[in-house]
Structures are given as structure tokens and as C-alpha cells.
Amino acid sequence: MNRRNFVKALTLSASIAAIGLPVGAHAADTIKVGILHSLSGTMAISETALKNVALMTIEEINAKGGVMGKKLEPVVVDPASNWPLFAEKARQLVAQDKVAAVFGCWTSVSRKSVNPVFKELNGLLFYPVQYEGEELEKNVFYTGAAPNQQAIPAVEYLMSEEGGAAKRFVLLGTDYVYPRTTNKILRAFLKSKGVADADIMEDYTPFGHADYQTIIANIKKFAAAGKKTAVISTINGDSNVPFYKELGNAGLKATDVPVVAFSVGEEELRGVDTKPLVGHLAAWNYFMSLKNPENAAFVKKYRDWAKKNGVPNADTVVTNDPMEATYVGIYMWKQAVEKAKSTDTDKVIAALGGQTFKAPSGFTLTMDKTNHHLHKPVYIGEVRGDGQFDVVWKTKEPIRAQPWSPFIPGNESKQGI
């Protein structure tokens, strides 16, 4: 083969690969799966780790022989924290690359943007992040928590004597769909527990807000009314760093006014000095500090993978709840494909219900037969000086998700697919 022909062949194969056509005979031996996480833009902070853990899991499955004897082939795309681009990239993955399943999305707004695509093309999405519920799609499996697996137990804990017996609540969030919906559910829940409207303060900040002086002063004023006050934070993304810094500097201690957060985990606290924040809380279904053999193996695997693949700051990488949910999601999909003996979407959906997996959270998680959510344990952790969490409360066993919150009127009839 002379040089010109070689170059031609190279360009040809490259362009074929680029438009996503199967290259050669290899294609039949692999199953493609899509990874749809922002690797740039505001959400890159959180989502890059999910892409990493997905690649690690796929590598691990391939090392053990793949799925039905075929290797998995990850197709990674970058929707760049741009919500409409999520839909475009999802369409590309399902229609062009013909992936068998997609693992992706973080914010609720990105999920809402891809839902119609998966419905239209009958694709399969695994969504690994806690969210506000009020949704149930046939083509989506939710491996993160519904409100009753995170928000409601956390508030119940705050109201218990062990959690400080809070009587007054500040609902603080970023101004978009997840915090607004969650706070609507929490307000209804608090009312059902006899908390008056005057004892609830609701406040929102724009995405990326960095100056929390006024809000913290308002919280202090609100907390001075003589009743035990707690803050429930649905602040998302990197606004949490200035929020917690201000909290520490303003001397608002966890023993006086505890803050429980639903979107703050090990990864988000990497950018914060947590010494002034000791005792503030977070509610999740998994913490890196959990002590069980599955978690020890999971953390070690991820650390080794990060080092081997040259992830920046590989020696300080952490694992968190959405990463565990991604890991569990990929394995559940693998088991379902093996049970269905096919990657056909409808057959896999039918096989997914009832799948179980021994997860790093220390429990055997089950995919619910009707509502596409996992049964998950709930943990409440307090921030430690080193950015990890000490578990101070947990459920005895995994609990079933209620995607349609019973605290929102009109939801009684909508429980299954």
C-alpha cells in the first residue's frame, strides 16, 4: 500500500467512524452504551466524576467478560451544561450511534430536555441523581433518590429530638425547578406536621450566586425568634462554596442553626475548608465514609482507576452518592440485558423490574417492579473537619420511592407507570 492510499484509507475510516457507522467486523462483537454528562460549563464540576465512574464500571465489566460475551463500548459525548444540547446529543447517541442505553444527566432541567427524545426513539436512560419527583417516564430509570428517600426523612430527623427538635425552617434554594418543587413538597409536609406559615421562610438565589451576606443576616434574624431553627438548603452547584464560607465566617454554628443540604456531597465540599462547618448536615443514600466491604472495594477501585487514567488531583478523588447510583445503574442494566438475552429496549425494561444488586451503600438494592426507582436506604451525615461525613442517622432498610409525593394534592392516583 503506497502512502497516498494509506492516507486515503485512514481518512475514509476516520470519517466513517466520525459519522458513527459500524467499522469493520468488530462492531457486532460490542454493545455500545452512551455517556451523556457535561464535561465543560458550570456542571462539569459534578458531572465529570460521573463520566469517570461510568467508564470505570464499563472497564470493569469488560474485564470480567462483558455482557452476554460482548464487550461494552462507551460513547462519550459532552453536552457542555447546555440544556438544549443535551437533547441533541441524546438524539445523536440513540439514533446515530445506536447505543443500547444511555447513562447521564444531572440537573432536572437537562433530564426534562432529553425525556421527549428517549420517548420518541424508544431509548433507555439511567438518571443517577436525587431529584424532585413528579415525573415517571417509561424510558427512564431513576437510580437517585425521590423526595421521600432524601428530603422528607431529613426534615423528620431535624424535627426529632435527636436532630435538635427544630420548630422553624428556612427553605433556601437556587431558583429553578428542583428547589422550587422540593420546597413545595416540604412546605406541604411541614404544614401536615403543624408548622405554621409564619415559621417557614423561603428564599431563592440565582444560579452561581456568590454573595450570601444578606441571606445569612436574614437567617440569623429569623432564628432569633426563640424557637429552634434549621435551614434546609437546595442550593445547587458551586454557589454552595461561598454559602458555606459565609456561614462559617458569620459564626452560624451547626449547634445553633443546623443546615441540612440535599445537593452537597463529598465532591462539592472539596473546594471548601470544612472546619467551621463541622456538624452541618447532608442527606443522601450513600456516603464515602460508610464502612462495608463493597464500599471499601468501590472507593479503592475508583482511586486506582483515577490514578491509572491520570485524572487531575487523582490522589484526592472522592466518591459520592450520584457516582454510586451510576455504578449501580450500569450493573442493573447489565443484569437485565443478561436476563432478557437481548438489548432491545422493551425487553430490557421488562427485565429491569425486580433486579437486585449489592451496592456500596451496604444494602442489596432492588429496582421496583412498577415505578422504575430503586429502593434505597437513607443516611443523614454530619460534615467532618476533613470534608467527609459521619453518619448520625439511617434507615434500617431500603425504602420504596414515591416519585409522586403524597403531599402534593392530586397525586394519589399516579403511582405506577
Next chain:
Amino acid sequence: MFRSIVMKRMFGVALLLTLLAAPARAALDPSLLAGFAGDFQGRMAAIEALGVAGGDDARRVLDALEAGRLGVIGGRAVIVDGDTVRDAASGEALDQGAGDVELVTLNNRVRRTLANARAALALTSADRAERLGAAITLGDNPNETLLPVFDRALAAETDEEIRGILARAAARIKLASPDALTRLRAVRALGESSDPAVKNLLEGLLQKRDGNWVEAHPEVRTAAKLAIDDIEGRIAIAEGVGTVFSGLSLGSILLLAALGLAITYGVMGVINMAHGELLMVGAYATFLVQGLFRSYLPAYLDWYVAAAIPVAFLSAALVGVAMERLVLRHLYGRPLESLLATWGLSLVLIQAARVIFGPQNLELANPSWMSGGAELAAGVVLPYNRIVIIGFAVFVLVLIWLMMQKTRLGMFVRAVTQNRPMAGCVGVPTARVDTLAFAIGSGVAGLGGLALSQIANVGPAMGTGYIVDAFMVVVLGGVGQLAGAVWAALGLGIFAKFLEGWAGAVIAKILVLVFIIVFIQKRPQGIFALKGRFSDS
């Protein structure tokens, strides 16, 4: 509820005994520490038992617990001391490794018990600061069982400030006294407070329950009304000061972000979209300096911020010079192209930071002298890091002003700003002045990044959040005007903070932008217009 009252009572007794049992004993009874191996309830009991025991050994154990060094091995409480493990009761070194120790965890309830126990022990300390801290801790949440502790401490205390805190804490409890005279004195003592919690407490006295006043005695009610007015006055002043302070703080941050841009935009008319990334370079330089200090000079870690000042300035200035020499130089007089080119540069810099340092935010710790805050009044705290940044903004401003007004380079820069061709004609090397001015503007942006690293996020895309604010300040202030930038930054900061207190953060942001649009419509030249003739206008 009943249990918690019993606990409080037990705790009160414990404190009393503590104060009686001052002399230290040789070693602790290990049974006191057994609870640490149990659940949170057991740990609370153990802390209270140590409060009863008192003495230096109990303090040592409680201090270790607070520091997260108290652990358990096989049901035995131990203190981890570096690599050695010591028995908590006797202090003897054990031959177990620190890795086998299960550290004792706390929850907020246990932590509060611990804070109170430590404060009660510290109330008799010889160190004034320790006593003051203890008085504040106990005074924040007084309950009746603490009354004898307060009275006893008051009898021995000579420091006025601590006496005041203790007296007010005691007065809060005495409000429930059956004796009207005691209540009257308590109300009068509380009139000295500036704590909103005390105000709420007093307001409770003035309410009617089932047709009867909560406070039966009319004289006490009158005194309470006066006391509430006093407290309200103090709170209002403190809150006003607090709002102005947060406005100044926001303004100083806007100023630091915009000052560099005021120089580059003003002098060269280059719309530098990569200005935000120069802030990022400064912040990343600060991070690197912190890393160097952590590795090589851990003893001086608190001063890494000071050492980072020249590093942040120089690194951002170097990046600025490279940008100017390699790209902008070829695009002078073509604003649209230079806008696009600098925007491209900003993306390059963001991606470069992402590749080198990773997409995550970096952790920059506030030095201890910048952590915490000065309490103006209860509820109004001026954080030290913000005070330092306001001071730093003034420092940078003075430096720039001196440079512009008192040096030859400054004169050249001003000359080029006012009339480039004419300055060139009389022998000002305009090309070199451009490079130097761009370097200085970039360096100042680096200093802004250093300041931002102490209060905001440091990540690859941090600059994009400030570029809009920086342009807003520069345009509002008037292009090419340092004084304009100062007024615009402080004005916007205070305006935004007053709006936020009134309308919330989301609406405030919108209103500020609307205000700027209207303002620029009415006065396109900004607050201060450049006097004299522009060569190109």
C-alpha cells in the same frame, strides 16, 4: 421533653459539682469513659459525667473529643496523639497503632452538651479570652439550672465585659422569677442587650394570654417596653451598619474585578473578554503559592496570602503581556475582531486550566487571621475576610493612583488615553506604553483574583461570572476613569445590597441590570465623562 428537662437538671447539678471539685486528680476512673463506646445517648452521659468529675484530666479528654482525637479500641477510651495511642483515663501510651482506633463521632446534640461542659469548666479559667468565650457559649442558651453557675461566676468575675454577658444571661432566667422586683431588675438589665432573641423574649411579656397579661405587674411591663425600644434602636443601627458593610464589601470586590479592566479598556479601548480569565490566573497563582507553603513552609501557612500578592500580580501580568504581544497587538483599531479574539483567548485559558488543574473547584483555605468575624451586635457579624478585602481594595487603589499620577509611566498612560496620535508625536513610545499598561491592568486583575479566592469559588470558569460585573462597573463609571470605577463599584455594591434586603437576591439582580440599562441610555458616557478631546471622537 421530660427526659430533656431531667438531663438539663442533671447537667446543672453536674456543673455545680464541677465548680466545687476544682482540684485535679491523678487519673480518671475508667468507668466514667465507658459511655464513649456506646451510642449518642451514652456519649452524652459520659460527657456529663466528666463535667461532674472536673479537673485537668477531664478537660484533657473533653478537649481531645472536641479535636476529634478521642477514640475507642475494644471498648476502651483512648486518645490518639500523633502516631501513639494513649489510654484516656491514665494517659499511658498503649502499643496499638492509631489505625485500629475507632474515633468517637458526635452529633449536634452531643456537640452542644460538649460545648456547654467545656464552657462551664472554662468559666473558672485564668485566661480572660477563655472565660469570655465560655460566657458567650453559656449565655447563648441559658436555662434555669445554670443560674447558680452564673451567680457563682459573677461573684468571682472582675472583667466588665464578661460580667455583662453573665449578668444578662442570668437576667434572662430571672424573668421567670415569682418576685416582681427581681423581674423588674432583670428587665432593666436586659435593656442593655442588643440581641434580637432578648427582644423576642421581652415582647413575650407584653402579650395577653387568656385575657391576662403574661407579665402581671404593670411597672415591669413599662420597663419591658422601654427595654424593647432600647434594644430595637441598637438592632436597627447594627443592621444598617451591617447592610452598608456588605454593600462596601460587594463594592470592593466589584472594584478589584473591574480596576484592571478600567486600565486596559480605558487606555487601549480593547474590549478584553479574557479579563475574567486573568482573575482566574491570579486565583490559581494563589492556589499554587498555598501548595508551596503547605509543602515547604507549613509553619508560615497563615501568611501564604501575603506571599501570593506579588506572585498573583506577576503571573497575571505575564499572561497579559503574552496576550498583548501575540494577539492584541495585531488587532488594534479593530474592536470587533479583538473582542472575538479575546473571547477565544478566554476559552483557551479556561480549557488550559481545566486540563492542567482539573475541572473541580480548588480548595483555598482562609488563613486563620481571615476566618471568623467581629461581632458588632448579636446577629451582625463583620467577617474578617471581607474587612481584609476592603482594606486590600483600598491598598490596590492607592497603588494604582500613585502609579498613574506620580510616575513617568503613569503620565504616558494618561497621555495615550487622552490622545494617542498626539502622544506618539511628542515622543511617547505608544506601543511600549500599551504593553506596559496591559501588563499592569492584567496584574491588577490577578490581584482581584487573589481577593476573590478568599471568598468565592476558584475554578476554571470562575472568570466568566465576573466579566459582566466588571464591564458593568467600567461602563457605568465612564470609560478611562479610575475615579468613575470606584464610585460605580461602591455605588452598585451598596445599591444591590439594599435592594436585596428589600426584594430578595433574584429581583435585586434584575433591578440592578435594569437600572444600568436605563442609566446608560440617559448618560452613555458614564458617571464621569473623560474631559478634553478624544482623538477618535
